[in-house]
Amino acid sequence: MSSNQWLKKVFEDVQEDLKHDLHRASRGVEHAPTKGEIHEDSWIDILRNYLPKRYGVDKGIIIDSEGGKSDQIDIVIFDRQYTPMLLIQQNHKYIPAEAVYAVFECKPTISKDYLEYAGSKANSVRMLVRTSVPIATASGTIPEKKTHEIICGILAAKCDWVEGVKSTSFEKNLPEESNNILDIGCSLEGGAFSFDNSMLVIHQSQNNLMYFLFTLLAKLQALGTVAAIDWKAYANILAED
Numbered sequence: 001m002s003s004n005q006w007l008k009k010v011f012e013d014v015q016e017d018l019k020h021d022l023h024r025a026s027r028g029v030e031h032a033p034t035k036g037e038i039h040e041d042s043w044i045d046i047l048r049n050y051l052p053k054r055y056g057v058d059k060g061i062i063i064d065s066e067g068g069k070s071d072q073i074d075i076v077i078f079d080r081q082y083t084p085m086l087l088i089q090q091n092h093k094y095i096p097a098e099a100v101y102a103v104f105e106c107k108p109t110i111s112k113d114y115l116e117y118a119g120s121k122a123n124s125v126r127m128l129v130r131t132s133v134p135i136a137t138a139s140g141t142i143p144e145k146k147t148h149e150i151i152c153g154i155l156a157a158k159c160d161w162v163e164g165v166k167s168t169s170f171e172k173n174l175p176e177e178s179n180n181i182l183d184i185g186c187s188l189e190g191g192a193f194s195f196d197n198s199m200l201v202i203h204q205s206q207n208n209l210m211y212f213l214f215t216l217l218a219k220l221q222a223l224g225t226v227a228a229i230d231w232k233a234y235a236n237i238l239a240e241d
Helices: 003-029 030-051 114-125 167-170 208-223 229-237
Strands: 055-063 069-079 085-091 092-096 100-110 135-137 140-142 151-159 184-187 191-196 199-203
Touching: 030 055, 030 069, 030 100, 030 208, 055 100, 069 114, 092 140, 100 114, 100 184, 100 208, 114 151, 151 208, 184 208, 199 208, 208 229
Parallel strands: 055 092, 100 151, 151 184
Antiparallel strands: 055 069, 069 100, 085 092, 135 140, 184 191, 191 199
């Protein structure tokens, strides 16, 4: 077996393990919210294992300096190096919008309804206000960085269409409004997709998971580091009336 074939086989095993975990959750847990949490936790574990440690991965609610907040988000990829989580309250985790690199909706399958739902979750995040301030360094002050586009996507074990993400129905049902657009996603059985320079790229193989992870890593790499948060803007929330 060549080195290339060996590596592909190892990656296939990782995908099969995740498929097994998700299938076991669907088959063995009757309570829908609990089943959903198991699906989310399985995907979170995969992302934590494969993303560099500079990225935090968790479920949570995203908030901004004007008191806005997102819907509950299944998976948030955020900066853990410079921007702390603001609040943990009764298992609800609140993450400042400036820290967010990417968000994902986690569902049992990719379908018309779930694509629309994931798009609405993306909108609840992208509409939030994000601050940016100059950074003081030993070499001088670096001007404030323009905030990046937040990556939004969907993750699932299956796909409603027989052809998977190659189906024309899949492409037809992708959200089109700018704040609802899904940049990347993965169905373990149906394939992975992403947008590259506004062009839809489809991948289907026994390694949909790893293709998705490598594509996500490339997108995160292209974003660089998050903008420096304006902590004074958050402090103003606490100012007395």
